[in-house]
Amino acid sequence: MKNIGIISRKELKSYLSSPMAYIVTAIFLMLTGTFFATYLAGTNYSDTSIRGFLDAGQILILLFAAVLTMRLIAEERKLGTWELLLTVPVRDTEIILGKFLGSLAMLTGMLLLTLYYPILLMVFGDPDLGPVFTSYLGLFLLGCASLAIGLFASSLTSNQIVAAVVAGGILFALWFLGIAGNFAPGALGEVLTYLSLSRHFPDFVRGIVDTKAVVYYLSVTALFLYMAIRSTETDRWR
């Protein structure tokens, strides 16, 4: 448990000491802010919701998760520090969970910075706060799943770009599974739709917390973290 904390703190510090994190955060805020504002303007300020931010945010979070996680293991491999981590008395599970939590802290920080969108709405209008809370819960869960997928991709290679591309590939494949589900017949279609990352998000936006959706995101997170741990173990058996 202690080791998870040591590793996640190190990862967070490492994010905060590189210009990358600030650039990524700035771009994230700029893009989501633009969508937030243009949506409001588009409704002539009649719909006081964060819809604009959410529509863009759900896709952007996939991209930014891939960018945040690409270095987590690939860079260690390149630097040779992977050998250090795998020979200190720390379990592979602790390494992976530490790295996951470090990146989750970073992403959570980015999400917290967007809180000024709903705060602006509260100052100038009377937004329905229920859907705001559930939407943030949805973004957080979607973020967890995306980071786990990114971390798994990073565990496969020593090349950060390859890690990001693989992560992006898995993320968007899972995202667009929902569209495939629409065309597939019967039960197969339903299964594909349920497995899609995009299928479960709209409920949160509407203010509904569906247990099925929560379980889905947590399962995806757990599955990919498990695969990252196995991938780390496999390293020892090269």
Place this chain on the structure above:
Amino acid sequence: MIRIQNLTKYYGKRLAVDDISFNVEKGEIVAFLGPNAAGKTTTMRMITGYLMPTGGDVWIAGHNMASHSLEGRRLIGYMPEIVPLYTDMTTRSYLDFVARLRGLDKKRTKIRIDEVVEICHLEDYIDVILGKLSKGFRQRVGLAQAIIHDPGVLILDEPTIGIDPIQVAQTRGLIKELGKDRTILLSTHILPEVSMICERVIIIHEGRIVAGDRIENLTTILKGGNRIRLKVQGPAEKVTTRLARIDCIQAVAYEKPFHLVEFPADQEPQAEITQAMVQSSWTLLSMEPVKMSLEEIFLQLTAEEETGS
């Protein structure tokens, strides 16, 4: 302290380490000597738990590295061939990170960082970003990292590679000092280093141990015969022919200003040599037994291995 039994490693179909067994006793400094790609790094990676062997076992102080890896890893300090540095961290934050992962608490970490920084002479570089350090200092940080938890066993993979001669001397001194109360296994392909630092040498070639013994013993075993070095005041060529006439002498070579004489291990030609010199009224200035240098041993061993297989 380190027990290795029938250790074997295949990378795919390529055999990297072929059924090797050896022990390193508590307090010993043992050199792992071999040319590049002999299997030194692979063996060390299996000892430290970074790689799983294809076959065989590693025990560290009785802990099997396959079933009780964490216990074993706790006792080892390891400096890999590529010094594992986070280039965006300072020396202090890096040592702090490693110490904490090694299970040291905050207070002890602080004390140990001060100690290893002093031991490795890193005082002036404690707040420097690791990416900006020169090769020699990176190597020192690598060593500092390996001893931060005061381990009983040190595994050092090519600890003096790529640094300048003065730093090499310092590092060797440091390793010898550390070896006073620790078990050390270090790999190298630099021969003089072995006799300077180590008590015992294990020579590995193409994944197999070709020789392993205390340095003194290894020299006599390998010789198969003995050699004496003479300094004679007299005409070199005549001295050579005269020496060659002595019964038990197998070979005579002249390397200015010495004559090198080879003879079987069970013979003692000293008396005859002296007599011969006196009879020819040449003055024998010196006569001393010669040990084969490790370099020669190494060349001989690996050459034998090649012709044998």
